[in-house]
Amino acid sequence: MGILKALSRLGGTASLTLVASEVGESTAKVHRYMASLIQEGVVEQDPTTQRYFLGREAIQIGLAAIRQCDPIRLGESALVRLREQLEVTCFLAIMGNKGPTVLRFEEPGLPITINVRAGSTLPLLWSATGQVFLSYLDDANVRRQADEEYSRATKEQRASLSTKQPIDHLRKTVRTHGCAVVHDTLLRGISAVAAPVFDYTGRTSAVLTALGATGGFDARADGVIAKQVMREAAAISAALGFDGR
Numbered sequence: 001m002g003i004l005k006a007l008s009r010l011g012g013t014a015s016l017t018l019v020a021s022e023v024g025e026s027t028a029k030v031h032r033y034m035a036s037l038i039q040e041g042v043v044e045q046d047p048t049t050q051r052y053f054l055g056r057e058a059i060q061i062g063l064a065a066i067r068q069c070d071p072i073r074l075g076e077s078a079l080v081r082l083r084e085q086l087e088v089t090c091f092l093a094i095m096g097n098k099g100p101t102v103l104r105f106e107e108p109g110l111p112i113t114i115n116v117r118a119g120s121t122l123p124l125l126w127s128a129t130g131q132v133f134l135s136y137l138d139d140a141n142v143r144r145q146a147d148e149e150y151s152r153a154t155k156e157q158r159a160s161l162s163t164k165q166p167i168d169h170l171r172k173t174v175r176t177h178g179c180a181v182v183h184d185t186l187l188r189g190i191s192a193v194a195a196p197v198f199d200y201t202g203r204t205s206a207v208l209t210a211l212g213a214t215g216g217f218d219a220r221a222d223g224v225i226a227k228q229v230m231r232e233a234a235a236i237s238a239a240l241g242f243d244g245r
Contacts (some may be wrong), residue, residue: 004042004058013053039107053110066241071197071206072104074239078232079106082210086225090210092197093129095137095152096121099145100129100207100210123186125149125170126157128141129209130195131180136196136204137172143167177221179230184214191219193226195233208233 006022007014014022020030034052037043041057054062074094082090089107100122111242122147124130134146146167150158161171174180179195186192192211199205210229211217218225238244 003030003037004054007043007054013051015051019052029143060078066200071199071236071240075197075206075208075232075236076104078208078236079104082106082228083108088210088212088225090208091118091129093122093207093209094205095142099124101132102126102129104183107180123132123149123152124184125161125167125181126213128180128182128192129207131170131174131182132194132196132207133204134167135174135180153238159180170182177226179221179226181226183217183219183220189214191217193219193221193223193229195226195230197233197235198237198240198242202245203239204241206236230243 002023003019006019010018010022016027016031017036019034020027022047022113023030034043034045038045040054040056042059043052044055045052072092072094079090079092079154082088083106089105091102091105093102095101098121102118102120102122105118122130124134124142126149134142150167152162158166161167162200179193181191181193183191190211191214194207194209196204197208208229210225212225220226234244
């Protein structure tokens, strides 16, 4: 298993010498294991270069793992930790055909009364969740929806954004911080922090969000809540196969 993981870290293909160096074993020992792995179809060898690479059975194993990569299921424990440790309302959302859509929702023992529940759709510009999707998804439909929201925005809403290229400035700010932060822009008296969850391809597959009453909620991009939300989102991403790049 160590050899297979080493081969994966090396990009899926490598020479015997490189694999042996990666696992800290002799080439003779690694060669014996390679022979067994080849016999099982998990590893194959290029007859021209003599390099080893992950075989057909390894591909089947990987595909089976990918089929289990559900960000909502993998993120359930993160929601419970955020709820218990920070005593905040939190949820996971995906990008639906009508916009960011809440799928899994957790709230503390003394919940804040808000009109957001599983199944709720959120705006792109005025919610922390939407701002993350807008900032990390290079999707023409998402950008078009954001432009439509801005065209319908009130004077007060527009004042919360930059006056020069507001949507581009918002995207840049969120990417710089690694999270989105809002104060009273969607719901009066409510602040929120949201961070992206990436799948193995690097695409934003979900967004993890925490929210609370503005007066007692640390809604800073470098605050305690934001840091924990980003840590939990990164852990879910890693479970989905995202390597951080």
